[in-house]
Amino acid sequence: MIVKxxxxxFSANIREYGMYIALIxxxxxxxxxxxxLFLSSRNIANLxxxxxxxxxxxxxxxxxxxxxxIDLSVGFLAGFLGAIAAIMLVQWHIPVLLxxxxxxxxxxxxxxxxxxPVAKMGIxxxxxxxxxxxxxxxxxxxxxxxxxxxxxxxxxxxxxxNGFVPDLFASETFLPGLHKTTLVLGFIALVWFMISExxxxxxxxxxxxxxxxxxxxxxxxxxxxxxxxxxxxxxSGYNGLSWTVVIVLLVVMAYQFLTTKTVLGRHIYAxxxxxxxxxxxxxxxxxxxxxxxxxxxxxxxxSGILFAARLKSAMPTAGTLFELDAxxxxxxxxVSAAGGVGKVTGAxxxxxxxxxxxxxxxxxxxxxALQYVIRGGVLVAAVIFDVTTRQARR
Amino acid sequence: xxxxxxxxxxxxxxxxxxxxxxxxxxxxxxxxxxxxVGENGAGKSTLMKVLSGLYPxxxxxxEILLEGVPQQFRSISDSTRAGxxxxxxxxxxxxxxxIYENIFLGxxxxxxxxxxxxxTIKRAAEMLRKVRLNINPATKVRDxxxxxxxxxxxxxxxxxxxxxxxxxxxxxxxxEDDCANLFDLLRHLKDEGVTSILISHKLKEVIQIADAxxxxxxxxxxxxxxxxxxEISEAVLIKQMVGREISNIYPPxxxxxxxxxxxxxxxxxxxxxxxxxxxxxxxxxRVGKGEIVGIAxxxxxxxxEFARSIFGNxxxxxxxxxxxxxxxxxxxxxxxxxxxxxxxxxxxxxxxNGLILIQDVKQNITIANLREIAKSGTVDANAEVxxxxxxxxxxxxxxxxxxxxxxxxxxxxxxxxxxxxxxxxKPKVxxxxxxxRGIDVGAKYxxxxxxxxxVAEGMSIIMISSExxxxxxxxxxxxxxxxxxxxxxxxxxxxxxxxxxxxxxx
Numbered sequence: 001m002i003v004k005x006x007x008x009x010f011s012a013n014i015r016e017y018g019m020y021i022a023l024i025x026x027x028x029x030x031x032x033x034x035x036x037l038f039l040s041s042r043n044i045a046n047l048x049x050x051x052x053x054x055x056x057x058x059x060x061x062x063x064x065x066x067x068x069x070i071d072l073s074v075g076f077l078a079g080f081l082g083a084i085a086a087i088m089l090v091q092w093h094i095p096v097l098l099x100x101x102x103x104x105x106x107x108x109x110x111x112x113x114x115x116x117p118v119a120k121m122g123i124x125x126x127x128x129x130x131x132x133x134x135x136x137x138x139x140x141x142x143x144x145x146x147x148x149x150x151x152x153x154x155x156x157x158x159x160x161x162n163g164f165v166p167d168l169f170a171s172e173t174f175l176p177g178l179h180k181t182t183l184v185l186g187f188i189a190l191v192w193f194m195i196s197e198x199x200x201x202x203x204x205x206x207x208x209x210x211x212x213x214x215x216x217x218x219x220x221x222x223x224x225x226x227x228x229x230x231x232x233x234x235x236s237g238y239n240g241l242s243w244t245v246v247i248v249l250l251v252v253m254a255y256q257f258l259t260t261k262t263v264l265g266r267h268i269y270a271x272x273x274x275x276x277x278x279x280x281x282x283x284x285x286x287x288x289x290x291x292x293x294x295x296x297x298x299x300x301x302x303s304g305i306l307f308a309a310r311l312k313s314a315m316p317t318a319g320t321l322f323e324l325d326a327x328x329x330x331x332x333x334x335v336s337a338a339g340g341v342g343k344v345t346g347a348x349x350x351x352x353x354x355x356x357x358x359x360x361x362x363x364x365x366x367x368x369a370l371q372y373v374i375r376g377g378v379l380v381a382a383v384i385f386d387v388t389t390r391q392a393r394r
Numbered sequence: 395x396x397x398x399x400x401x402x403x404x405x406x407x408x409x410x411x412x413x414x415x416x417x418x419x420x421x422x423x424x425x426x427x428x429x430x431v432g433e434n435g436a437g438k439s440t441l442m443k444v445l446s447g448l449y450p451x452x453x454x455x456x457e458i459l460l461e462g463v464p465q466q467f468r469s470i471s472d473s474t475r476a477g478x479x480x481x482x483x484x485x486x487x488x489x490x491x492x493i494y495e496n497i498f499l500g501x502x503x504x505x506x507x508x509x510x511x512x513x514t515i516k517r518a519a520e521m522l523r524k525v526r527l528n529i530n531p532a533t534k535v536r537d538x539x540x541x542x543x544x545x546x547x548x549x550x551x552x553x554x555x556x557x558x559x560x561x562x563x564x565x566x567x568x569x570e571d572d573c574a575n576l577f578d579l580l581r582h583l584k585d586e587g588v589t590s591i592l593i594s595h596k597l598k599e600v601i602q603i604a605d606a607x608x609x610x611x612x613x614x615x616x617x618x619x620x621x622x623x624x625e626i627s628e629a630v631l632i633k634q635m636v637g638r639e640i641s642n643i644y645p646p647x648x649x650x651x652x653x654x655x656x657x658x659x660x661x662x663x664x665x666x667x668x669x670x671x672x673x674x675x676x677x678x679x680r681v682g683k684g685e686i687v688g689i690a691x692x693x694x695x696x697x698x699e700f701a702r703s704i705f706g707n708x709x710x711x712x713x714x715x716x717x718x719x720x721x722x723x724x725x726x727x728x729x730x731x732x733x734x735x736x737x738x739x740x741x742x743x744x745x746x747n748g749l750i751l752i753q754d755v756k757q758n759i760t761i762a763n764l765r766e767i768a769k770s771g772t773v774d775a776n777a778e779v780x781x782x783x784x785x786x787x788x789x790x791x792x793x794x795x796x797x798x799x800x801x802x803x804x805x806x807x808x809x810x811x812x813x814x815x816x817x818x819x820k821p822k823v824x825x826x827x828x829x830x831r832g833i834d835v836g837a838k839y840x841x842x843x844x845x846x847x848x849v850a851e852g853m854s855i856i857m858i859s860s861e862x863x864x865x866x867x868x869x870x871x872x873x874x875x876x877x878x879x880x881x882x883x884x885x886x887x888x889x890x891x892x893x894x895x896x897x898x899x900x
Contacts (some may be wrong), residue, residue, distance in 0.1 A: 203776070207779050207783075209795055209797055210795075210797075261772050261773060262768075262771050262772050263764040263771050263772075264771065266757065266761065266764055267764075269753070270750055270753070270757075270761050273750035273751070273752050273753055274747065274749070274750045274751070276746070276747035277748055277750055278750070279708055280705070280708060280729050281729070281733075281762040281815070282706075282728075282729050282730035282732075282734075283761075284728065284730060340750065340752050340753070341752065
């Protein structure tokens with residue numbers, strides 16, 4: 001009975017659960033091979049901070065792929081905008097609180113420029129964004145040409161990539177060495193998760209929609225709560241939440257809300273699912289294209305800021321291959337090139353899987369050449385898994 | 395007794411939760427045209443997919459015998475080698491390639507390592523002669539009409555020495571001339587020894603061409619009728635298909651005078667800049683409140699172009715002329731504006747540009763009017779389920795829940811979802827382009843009833859259709875379109891098929 005239920009639920013959700021299982025397996029292997037180093041608080045904090053700039057790009061990229069487009073320009077655009085931020089701070093002495101919104105606005109503008117030929121003339125985004133890739137690479141070299149790497153001395157700016165949320169409940173006696181604010185936030189997240197799952201289940205039941213059998217629902221709640229608790233515990237062991245993680249979580253929450261709850265989100269998925277039907281349903285495909293590329297530009301600017309802040313500098317090579325990391329993370333996260341399918345939470349998960357792989361292989365001192373081969377293998381395996389499970393459900 | 399060309403014995407095919415074919419037996423004699431009829435979801439297409447190897451041997455139970463020899467097709471190429479060719483409703487030609495390349499695609503004529511193009515063209519010309527298509531084999535398939543493309547498909551099948559030709563809804567997209575031509579060809583091929591299986595919803599055609607008819611219902615064989623010994627009539631077939639008698643194909647409606655004008659179009663012309671030719675030439679048209687206006691015309695006459703040009707002109711034709719809605723002149727720049735001024739358009743191609751197949755029923759129903767169920771940009775999930783469930787019940791959409799993905803519904807139910815979507819925007823004028831294409835008799839009747847209810851409530855409907863009986867049965871007034879012009883306007887009472895065809899070909 002239980003086995004049968006499990007089988008049914010599992011086969012219906014294999015795509016979603018598959019990613020979690022892959023993540024757990026990858027983490028387990030690295031934990032074992034590194035002798036416990038991988039899941040140490042310090043390494044996890046490092047891993048999350050490393051993932052930030054890819055995660056925000058993957059979130060933006062997922063929506064771009066959902067509407068059947070691609071944006072190759074984001075890597076060097078992120079590098080270029082990071083360099084502009086550095087120049088504004090170092091050479092023009094503009095205050096950091098002005099620099100950040102200006103960079104974000106420039107990102108949006110760049111996204112809209114990439115979108116223009118796509119939305120208005122039907123030119124493939126592969127081409128326009130490839131042109132962007134070349135142009136921003138050139139611009140990045142131009143602005144850093146005179147100085148080379150620009151060191152950013154601004155402490156506020158650098159906090160974004162390296163700082164941690166201060167502990168409001170610091171105490172030397174109660175749970176010493178743990179970041180109490182992180183634990184409190186983790187607890188709040190856990191409670192919120194349980195309540196929202198319960199409400200959603202009630203609602204579905206009231207419409208007679210299919211729901212998990214009750215004991216499986218409880219099992220799901222318990223296991224996911226355990227994961228949230230474990231993550232908060234590990235993170236609290238080393239300085240607690242970093243600002244990067246806070247920013248990424250806010251971005252993911254905002255996009256999750258946008259894509260699942262709003263009219264705009266539904267229009268985006270409609271355009272991805274069938275652009276012609278969407279147009280004939282009164283949705284302006286060109287408007288949605290501008291919007292999604294604009295959001296991609298915003299995320300690119302954010303990524304550039306996160307990366308420059310993390311390195312406390314702007315480099316002529318910043319942004320190299322970011323676009324491909326983001327695309328790989330999106331595909332591992334379950335986005336479909338055929339359009340209309342792909343979740344923001346998937347993008348986050350895909351990023352974590354991808355970055356775990358990089359981080360773990362680095363810990364093991366794997367040869368960089370071999371790392372590329374392994375990353376390629378995982379990417380293609382993830383997509384094959386995705387496609388076959390999709391067909392199986394038909 | 396002579397061995398039949400094809401015998402399928404006790405075929406059972408199950409999908410998760412559904413028995414699509416339940417013990418179907420089906421036998422076709424040599425040199426006959428055998429029609430396979432049944433409502434949507436009766437199992438016709440599934441049966442043909444089993445036969446063609448698309449569902450490989452082992453995924454179903456039962457036996458397939460070809461000329462008495464048991465077969466185990468694992469793929470389409472297996473069945474092709476055995477001499478079976480299936481021509482689907484959606485044609486499988488490469489538009490950018492020439493006719494001869496298409497005909498020999500996948501079994502190219504070789505000369506050593508390379509393709510022998512001269513021989514290919516020679517043989518292609520021969521095949522085209524067989525299907526009586528007098529055209530240069532170097533023509534690109536893109537430049538052919540649907541009717542001719544179908545002939546190319548048949549030529550392709552003939553080039554593989556086909557014994558058994560299966561045609562799935564071959565006439566759905568054809569006009570009457572092309573239909574007649576196709577049937578002529580099938581009879582001719584029959585004399586040459588090619589056996590055909592024809593899946594069709596158009597019972598008139600079935601009666602006209604079939605040597606034998608097998609009726610499927612709910613995954614089971616109901617009966618096989620033989621043209622020589624049994625009576626084959628529409629009434630008989632419908633009774634067997636639905637298991638009940640439908641006395642009226644078109645539900646009755648009270649017909650009034652429609653004095654109050656809702657939509658008026660004057661001197662409406664459209665020029666297609668991509669094709670570089672006019673598609674509509676000074677069209678004048680009027681629609682009254684509560685009226686069903688039929689638009690008849692052949693494929694390519696400008697019917698669909700007309701509908702799209704008034705529905706916000708998504709093809710960006712250069713337009714001239716005026717459009718009045720309830721006496722107010724309107725300039726409509728895009729479909730969004732069309733919807734908000736009160737015009738809705740359900741497309742002829744519900745799978746291609748009507749529905750979002752990968753989304754569920756409720757999402758498809760609400761997509762054109764999400765604002766109605768949204769508060770400050772956030773969709774109210776409860777309201778959405780409520781609205782969708784109301785339409786599901788009102789239009790009798792057969793689906794386990796409104797969370798079902800639309801791709802899993804039958805054609806008739808998809809069409810109802812498409813209707814629901816447009817009813818939810820509460821239009822004043824609803825344009826239905828081929829509202830019953832490819833759906834079964836029962837679902838057709840339901841759609842007609844829905845249309846009657848809508849006009850009774852004061853909505854106006856413009857119905858575009860290739861099926862003249864439908865135009866005659868449902869319209870209050872009929873416009874006939876030919877080559878972008880309105881060539882006639884008829885009251886329903888004074889119209890008949892001959893008059894319309896005359897106007898449509900003038």
